[in-house]
Amino acid sequence: MKVEHKCKILEKTMLNDSAVSMVLEVGDMVKTSFKHPGQFVHVKCGDGLLLRRPISVCSCAVGSPSDTLRIVFEERGEGTKWLSNRPAGHPLDVMGLLGNGFPMKKEGRYLLVGGGIGVPPMLGCAQFPDQKATAILGFRSKEKVMLLDEFEAVCEKVLPATDDGSFGYHGFVDALVKQELEQDTHYDAVLACGPKPMLRNVAKVAEAFGVPCLVSMEERMGCGVGACLVCACDMNDGSRKHVCKDGPVFDAKEVDWNA
Amino acid sequence: MPNVDLQVNLAGMTMKNPVVVASGTFGFGREYGQFFDLSELGGICAKGLTLHRREGNPAPRIAETPMGILNSVGLQNPGVDAFIASELPFLRQYDVKVIANISGNTPEEYGIMCEKLADAGVDMIEVNISCPNVKAGGLAYGTRPELAAEVTKVAKAHAGSVPVMVKLSPNVTDITEIAKAVADAGADALSLINTLRGMRIDVMSNRPVLKMNTGGLSGPAVLPVAVRMVWEVANAVKLPILGMGGVSKGEDAVQLMLAGASAVAVGTALFADPYTPLTVRDGLAEIAHRKGLSAVSQLTGGVNPW
Numbered sequence: 085m086k087v088e089h090k091c092k093i094l095e096k097t098m099l100n101d102s103a104v105s106m107v108l109e110v111g112d113m114v115k116t117s118f119k120h121p122g123q124f125v126h127v128k129c130g131d132g133l134l135l136r137r138p139i140s141v142c143s144c145a146v147g148s149p150s151d152t153l154r155i156v157f158e159e160r161g162e163g164t165k166w167l168s169n170r171p172a173g174h175p176l177d178v179m180g181l182l183g184n185g186f187p188m189k190k191e192g193r194y195l196l197v198g199g200g201i202g203v204p205p206m207l208g209c210a211q212f213p214d215q216k217a218t219a220i221l222g223f224r225s226k227e228k229v230m231l232l233d234e235f236e237a238v239c240e241k242v243l244p245a246t247d248d249g250s251f252g253y254h255g256f257v258d259a260l261v262k263q264e265l266e267q268d269t270h271y272d273a274v275l276a277c278g279p280k281p282m283l284r285n286v287a288k289v290a291e292a293f294g295v296p297c298l299v300s301m302e303e304r305m306g307c308g309v310g311a312c313l314v315c316a317c318d319m320n321d322g323s324r325k326h327v328c329k330d331g332p333v334f335d336a337k338e339v340d341w342n343a
Numbered sequence: 344m345p346n347v348d349l350q351v352n353l354a355g356m357t358m359k360n361p362v363v364v365a366s367g368t369f370g371f372g373r374e375y376g377q378f379f380d381l382s383e384l385g386g387i388c389a390k391g392l393t394l395h396r397r398e399g400n401p402a403p404r405i406a407e408t409p410m411g412i413l414n415s416v417g418l419q420n421p422g423v424d425a426f427i428a429s430e431l432p433f434l435r436q437y438d439v440k441v442i443a444n445i446s447g448n449t450p451e452e453y454g455i456m457c458e459k460l461a462d463a464g465v466d467m468i469e470v471n472i473s474c475p476n477v478k479a480g481g482l483a484y485g486t487r488p489e490l491a492a493e494v495t496k497v498a499k500a501h502a503g504s505v506p507v508m509v510k511l512s513p514n515v516t517d518i519t520e521i522a523k524a525v526a527d528a529g530a531d532a533l534s535l536i537n538t539l540r541g542m543r544i545d546v547m548s549n550r551p552v553l554k555m556n557t558g559g560l561s562g563p564a565v566l567p568v569a570v571r572m573v574w575e576v577a578n579a580v581k582l583p584i585l586g587m588g589g590v591s592k593g594e595d596a597v598q599l600m601l602a603g604a605s606a607v608a609v610g611t612a613l614f615a616d617p618y619t620p621l622t623v624r625d626g627l628a629e630i631a632h633r634k635g636l637s638a639v640s641q642l643t644g645g646v647n648p649w
């Protein structure tokens with residue numbers, strides 16, 4: 085992991101009315117600290133805000149003279165607002181790559197599940213294995229759909245869903261996960277990123293079919309590296325692990341979903 | 344690097360430079376050790392230890408405030424024995440002073456921990472009587488002179504030749520009262536300030552951001568409070584002081600030293616930039632040089648009050 089005080093924003097695009105996609109030049113960050121898809125970076129959002137903001141890696145590539153990394157985010161508060169106003173060409177202070185990501189194998193076959201702003205990190209997961217993955221992607225409505233073409237380019241099958249039925253399957257992703265696993269349980273694991281209630285429901289379905297399930301958790305962070313212990317995640321055995329260092333990906337069976 | 348002697352002495356413990364990292368913000372050094380060589384630091388105050396393992400408080404444990412943060416970690420740690428077995432040997436690979444930080448529920452617990460840590464050979468023991476997060480005990484010791492004195496005596500009696508530094512809480516009416524009680528009880532040094540109690544409320548949900556409702560404030564917002572308290576304590580007692588609270592650059596560290604600190608600790612500022620302790624060290628040396636000093640230790644107590 086390292087701090088690149090001056091990452092150049094190479095490209096900035098809107099994926100829908102709210103999701104900003106940024107491609108960054110990050111020095112040798114990917115070369116030196118890539119472990120698995122699903123890691124995150126800790127981004128400084130201006131001088132007025134003390135804490136960095138954690139954002140998942142959507143995809144990344146080793147390159148020369150510089151590695152590149154793509155993030156996708158939505159404006160939520162002050163920090164992401166500052167970030168969304170940064171134009172292409174400007175520098176960003178980025179720390180990364182942090183956390184462990186999804187422990188994927190090249191030869192594995194995966195069922196990927198993303199919800200809302202949890203969709204982008206699954207793209208990196210879709211691009212990683214040699215065997216094409218299946219992706220189930222949930223959005224609030226048709227206006228919020230993003231990255232579909234890019235998933236279709238690398239996946240065996242892409243199943244979109246919207247909460248209001250304006251695009252794809254009408255309903256939540258856990259129902260689609262159930263449909264898929266009823267037909268085919270030959271997945272090495274279900275990998276999921278999205279809001280906590282979604283993760284809990286997906287984990288329940290995966291467990292019912294006996295398929296391992298890994299989930300990417302969110303928590304408020306300080307250091308982002310495991311030193312300050314603020315990003316606690318309650319585990320089933322009563323212990324508290326740390327999202328930034330032990331996660332952000334956890335085995336769904338280890339997480340205390342009632343906390 | 345300007346030609347200024349960086350070495351300082353804190354209660355008989357010599358450090359190659361006056362920059363320490365604050366307890367609870369640096370874990371046991373492993374994480375930030377991936378960014379720079381830990382031997383660059385003067386000292387490391389390790390994460391606060393308790394006699395037994397603690398899981399700490401539920402999340403959210405952090406809230407951002409104007410130029411500060413609130414935390415309610417609640418002393419999550421693996422326990423003093425695990426520290427001695429697994430963390431101390433790691434820290435000992437580096438040329439850096441190791442300061443263990445302890446919190447107890449009873450004076451006896453402080454005594455047991457001091458004995459174990461003295462046997463294990465830490466360089467100094469920092470006695471936390473001020474952590475505002477733990478309902479049982481913590482706060483009470485730091486806010487009542489007679490209790491603070493009692494804990495200090497027990498710690499001293501069990502620490503052998505290892506110097507004992509007592510960490511003071513700013514959440515008191517008169518910090519000099521506690522400082523005097525602790526000094527009279529035999530403390531070798533004082534560190535201050537710990538976090539100030541605070542609260543942040545989410546105005547849409549009406550809920551406090553922290554699950555524990557309140558937490559400890561740290562970061563640049565508290566620097567002026569720290570400078571004032573170090574100054575007051577330095578005037579009230581003869582003990583050497585490790586000053587901390589909001590340090591993020593050389594000038595902040597110089598202020599604390601002019602107010603009376605012999606060394607300074609960097610905490611919250613690490614979260615924005617892991618290299619802060621090194622830039623503080625270099626900034627400190629640069630300012631000392633500009634002031635025409637040959638050693639940074641000459642800064643200590645140099646304030647010229649009106």
Ligand SMILES: Cc1cc2nc3c(=O)[nH]c(=O)nc-3n(C[C@H](O)[C@H](O)[C@H](O)COP(=O)(O)OP(=O)(O)OC[C@H]3O[C@@H](n4cnc5c(N)ncnc54)[C@H](O)[C@@H]3O)c2cc1C
Binds near residue numbers: 124135138140
């Ligand atoms: C591992 C991880 C990966 C993430 N990946 C993405 C991503 O790819 N795209 C994206 O849009 N968002 C992502 N998030 C959420 C993102 O971190 C928050 O939306 C962002 O921190 C909000 O900051 P703000 O200043 O805009 O909001 P504010 O509400 O003003 O932030 C106040 C404080 O709360 C923290 N905070 C607020 N919401 C969250 C949250 N959901 N998770 C963690 N901290 C929060 C902020 O970091 C800040 O410290 C991720 C979070 C985590 C933990």
Ligand SMILES: Cc1cc2nc3c(=O)[nH]c(=O)nc-3n(C[C@H](O)[C@H](O)[C@H](O)COP(=O)(O)O)c2cc1C
Binds near residue numbers: 589
């Ligand atoms: C996340 C966090 C955890 C802390 N944990 C401890 C602790 O375990 N023991 C202790 O004595 N102080 C603890 N502190 C207080 C710091 O050591 C320091 O006194 C305080 O944060 C002021 O310095 P700063 O503004 O540079 O952070 C903690 C502070 C923070 C922010």
Ligand code: FES
Binds near residue numbers: 305313327
């Ligand atoms: S954010 Fe500091 S330990 Fe996770």
